[in-house]
Amino acid sequence: MSNIDLTLQIWRQKNSDALGKLETYTLDKISTDMSFLEMLDVLNEKLTMEGIEPVAFDHDCREGICGMCGAVINGVAHGPEKETTLCQLHMRHFKTGDVLVIEPFRSRAFPIKKDLVVDRSAFDKIIQAGGYVSVNTGGTPDGNAIPISSHIAELAMDAAACIGCGACVASCPNGAAMLFTSAKISQLCLLPQGHAERKKRALSMVETMDKEGFGNCTNLRECEAVCPKSISIRNIARLNREFVRAAFSEG
Ligand code: FES
Known part of the structure; x- marks a missing residue:
């Protein structure tokens, strides 16, 4: 010491x-x-x-x-x-x-409350817009009743590691929340339980993200560089696919 x-x-x-x-x-x-x-x-x-x-x-x-x-x-x-x-x-x-x-973590969507404390409730609103499974998925299934490949399970778990700290937003010159939102969308859309609401989820979470004043991703990867949980920007590509699929499909 x-x-x-x-x-x-x-x-x-x-x-x-x-x-x-x-x-x-x-x-x-x-x-x-x-x-x-x-x-x-x-x-x-x-x-x-x-x-x-x-x-x-x-x-x-x-x-x-x-x-x-x-x-x-x-x-x-x-x-x-x-x-x-x-x-x-x-x-x-x-x-x-x-x-x-x-x-403090500076961003238009994270107003400073005091000294180093910022208001990150915009993240809560994105989650409230669809970051959950609300359909009835029945009782607890047998462990092997819904086969999920280990590769998909790993991707979902990696996305679920996001702790929502906001470092991604603070480091992005655009103040984008794409890494956070994409991690939350990925952890759900990759697994069968999240499929039923995937279209509604993608549209609603992206709409809320825009409404809360976050910027757009221009692939600068600053978010990925500072993420304490190593969330990959591959999740952002998945979010974009989810959003496009939802926006151009019926129902
Ligand atoms: S205080 Fe909980 S992650 Fe740092």
Whole structure:
């Protein structure tokens, strides 16, 4: 274990209407065993002792599961480590003297609520538009009653790994939510239980995505590069096929 000294430039903004700006703080003797969020906890304790309002940031599980955490570190959503959420990023990846610029996930569809906290309820609305199976699928079937190839099961499980953190939107110059939406559509349309509602789902989720102010995908792949769960843009190709099939078919 070793300790490092850091300079932090953190986006401070009182509320969604206020103007924000970067404030500079210094932290000494930060253990490299700490996670990034634990480092922010230490900062907040220091700020509280000094009578300064602590930095607001989102978090819940701190295990890379829930998708609540997220910030842009030196221009990269979730920081410099690949396939890693902010809560799983450790301070051993930084060195003493580093200057870290910490900003919220910025996007038109994710208004800033306070400091590093953004409103990601637009994602909830996309899910509410069709990210579920509502048809009656009967009782619990035998494990082998509906044969699904291991390849298809793997693709569905890979898509289901999306935790909805929003890093894809924050890193996309177009502010597109295509990676998120396509993962949610893929995990359902690949499996037989999701087939009955696939047309309605594709049309409704894409319509909601547009209505919530997300941009369009132009295949820049920034989303895929920062996704902590390695969601592939192949899912976006699948979403496009689902949408075209639904838009040009009857019923
Ligand atoms: S706090 Fe749950 S994924 Fe980071």
